[in-house]
Amino acid sequence: MRVSARAERIEPFYVMEVAKAAAQLAREVARSDQPMIFLNIGEPDFTAPPLVQEAAERAIRKGVTQYTQATGLEALRERISGWYAQRFGVDVPARRIVVTAGASAALQLACLALVDAGDEILMPDPSYPCNRHFVSAADGRAVMVPTTAAERFQLSAEKVAANWGDRTRGVLLASPSNPTGTSIHPDELRRIHEIVAARGGITLIDEIYLGLSYDPTFGRTGLALDDQVISINSFSKYFNMTGWRLGWMVVPEALVPVIERLAQNLFICPSAVAQYAALACFEPESLAEYERRRSEFRARRDAFIPQLQALGLAVPVTPDGAFYAWADCSQAARRLGVEGSWDFAFELMRRAHVAVTPGRDFGSADTHRFVRFSTANSMAHLQEALARLRAVLA
């Protein structure tokens, strides 16, 4: 069967190979004294809090399970708007919010609405791999711009200007980023947006980890800049609802009917049950629980990263958000008798039964030196993983 050139362009998720090998080995060592510890997983180890679970049950029992508006329940858009006001002090009217099937659908809608065949979108290298694939699925081209630790592994205004070409349509940033957990400084973001806007381009920011921010300097939404910035967000990370498939996007008002038309045709609407459940995310009791969990994520970061660094796995920029540590494993790999982060990840899995993600999926600039540790795991597992690393690297 002939497969479309578009589908052929989407690269495989190499991470899945590591995940498959880890799952296989996990079965073999499940009964040993060292069962596998999964630090390769990019999702919270928490599930939706009680009020959210109860709201989902109620929606199912009451049978409010029909299609909703393509842009999402009005009440949910209002609550998201209220969250921006209360948590970030930013006025984001509900009419600019479109609820989607996760950030993934929002990114897809944004790319389909704005990218034409051959258009180029600048993004930092390293980046979350699917983001370049959303551009490519819309027949655009993601231009990966290598970044440095000094730039917090983010694009700078200078690099955006230097890499802007005839086909450039805009930038796709992620702040805080996956895999680094680092954000763009708000002043730099303003400068980037000015450059993009002056060229008539689009500033698209994936803010899916914004809720999980630990530093007030960085934990601000790009939506504060002006009403032309497009922000992508989700119930997956801060709200601990990965498998519910619910997210949202905030777009300029003029773009709402365009996104609505695409969403109606491509998805009809996001999951009704997930939307009714998500209304309960914004109850004071749920928000208090989310804040408690955010403190827990922060405590894990603070405990894990210094110990990791002491083992020679340098984390060049302390993450200000999310639950990742982007660590240079060159030295540690040599100690295990291998070169590069791909072999290091497999060696670590075999010898310490600790699964991590090699840098390869996230780009090509220097990513062979880096691995991503996920700290979305219990403190006990994180400490045990460190003890095993210490033993194999000694």
Ligand SMILES: Cc1ncc(COP(=O)(O)O)c(C=O)c1O
């Ligand atoms: C940076 C980034 N953007 C988007 C997504 C997709 O998230 P969702 O579950 O909301 O589709 C992820 C998931 O890991 C991510 O890390």
